[in-house]
Amino acid sequence: MDTLSYKTISANKATVQKEWVLIDANDEVLGRMGTKVAKLLRGKYKPSFTPHVDCGDNVIIINASKVKLTGNKWTDRVYLRYTGYPGGQRETTPAQLLAKDPEKLIRKVVKGMLPKNKLGAKLLKNLYIFPDAEHNMQAQQPKQIDLNSLK
Numbered sequence: 001m002d003t004l005s006y007k008t009i010s011a012n013k014a015t016v017q018k019e020w021v022l023i024d025a026n027d028e029v030l031g032r033m034g035t036k037v038a039k040l041l042r043g044k045y046k047p048s049f050t051p052h053v054d055c056g057d058n059v060i061i062i063n064a065s066k067v068k069l070t071g072n073k074w075t076d077r078v079y080l081r082y083t084g085y086p087g088g089q090r091e092t093t094p095a096q097l098l099a100k101d102p103e104k105l106i107r108k109v110v111k112g113m114l115p116k117n118k119l120g121a122k123l124l125k126n127l128y129i130f131p132d133a134e135h136n137m138q139a140q141q142p143k144q145i146d147l148n149s150l151k
Contacts, residue, residue, distance in 0.1 A: 009048065010050050010053075011048045011049075011050040011053050011055050012050075012053060013053065013054070015048075016043075016048070016053065016054070016055045017046075017048070018055075018056070018057055018058060019057045019058070019143065020057065020058045020060065020137065020140040020141065020142035020143070021040060021057045021058065021059050021060065021142055021143060021145050022060045022062065022135075022137075022142035022143065022144045022145065023037065023059060023060065023061050023062070023144075023145060023147060024062055024063055024133075024144070025061050025062065025063045025064050025066060025067045025106070026063040026066045027066065027068055028067055028068070028147060029067075029068060029069070029070060030067050030068065030069050030094075030105070030106070030109055031069075031109065032147075033067065033106075033147060034106070034109040034110050034112075034113055035113055036147050036150050037059055037061065037106075037110050037127070038110050038113035038114055039150070040056060040057050040059050040145075040150075041056040041057070041059055041110070041114065041123045041124070041126055041127060042055075042056045042114065042115075042123060043055035043056035043057070044056075045150065052119065054119065054122055054123060054126070056123060056126060057126070058126045058127075058128070058140070058142075059126065059127050059128070060128045060129075060130070060135055060137050060140075060142050061106060061127070061128070061129045061130065062130050062132070062133050062134075062135055063130075063131075063132060063133055064102040064103060064105075064106050064129050064130060064131050065098065065102040065131040065132065067098075067102070067105070067106065069094060073094060074093065074094055074095040075093055075095055076093075077093060077094055078091045078092070078093060079091065079092050079093070079094070079097065079108070102129070102131045103129040103130075103131065106129050107124070107127065107129060110124070110127060111124055
């Protein structure tokens with residue numbers, strides 16, 4: 001038996017195969033969509049996944065303003081941030097965030113599911129979000145993917 005046939009191949013920047021993927025967020029549950037998008041950005045669905053390399057796909061999300069949440073999460077969930085000044089704690093709900101900027105809501109959700117380091121920041125740059133069905137990424141010829149087919 002040849003022991004070299006069991007050699008683990010580690011992907012690097014030059015050997016990574018990146019694709020463009022299009023996701024329609026119409027009537028998708030926000031958190032479940034976010035986990036699958038984070039996995040796509042990370043490259044965990046690929047057999048050549050390497051944890052310390054950006055081997056994920058570029059993801060385009062359309063219809064971001066039509067995403068949904070279950071239960072009373074639109075009003076009951078609270079996102080906190082702090083301005084840095086005394087008494088500067090601000091809170092927003094997903095409904096307020098979606099009304100103001102749907103891109104920010106989805107980006108916040110996906111960012112929380114990525115690694116908290118330089119690689120996570122780099123992966124987040126591969127995410128493109130559009131509030132309605134039109135997008136300006138036709139030149140990349142993205143392939144439409146059904147999130148329900150992914151685990």
